[in-house]
Amino acid sequence: MRHRILEIIWDEDVIQKLWRKHRVVPREVEQVVFEDDGASFRWHRSRRHGRRLLVRGRTAGGRRLLVILRPVDPERGVWRCASAWDDD
Numbered sequence: 386m387r388h389r390i391l392e393i394i395w396d397e398d399v400i401q402k403l404w405r406k407h408r409v410v411p412r413e414v415e416q417v418v419f420e421d422d423g424a425s426f427r428w429h430r431s432r433r434h435g436r437r438l439l440v441r442g443r444t445a446g447g448r449r450l451l452v453i454l455r456p457v458d459p460e461r462g463v464w465r466c467a468s469a470w471d472d473d
Contacts, residue, residue, distance in 0.1 A: 388426050388438060390418055391462030393454070399466055407470040409450065414469045417442040417450050438464065441472055449473065 395411055403409040417424055417440060424442030431437075440452040451472035454464040 389459060389462040390454070390464055392464070393418065394457060394463065394465040396465070399468070403466075403469055407468075409469045409471075411466070413444045413446075413448065413450060414452050414466055416444045417452050417469075418454070420445065434467075437467065 393411075393415060400411060403411070403414075421442035421444075424440055426438060426440050429437050429439050436456070438454040438456070440454060441449070442452075443449055449472045450469050452469040453467040455467050457463040457465050
């Protein structure tokens with residue numbers, strides 16, 4: 386099932402963390418979320434992080450990523466990227 390994702394909000398500290406720890410850039414996350422027709426989406430709930438949407442897919446270059454999105458306004462399709470890393 387595709388979730389309504391029209392916009393991803395980026396915090397500067399998350400952008401820096403993604404690059405520093407995982408060598409992931411926002412464009413790669415957006416490719417997985419918006420362009421990969423084979424991407425999978427599922428909800429995950431944890432005591433520590435709350436309810437998050439896990440997105441697994443490939444970038445245009447074929448890199449497999451796991452993307453973590455937090456809902457901001459799911460009805461309007463607005464989400465915040467929390468993290469992303471290689472999904473080997």
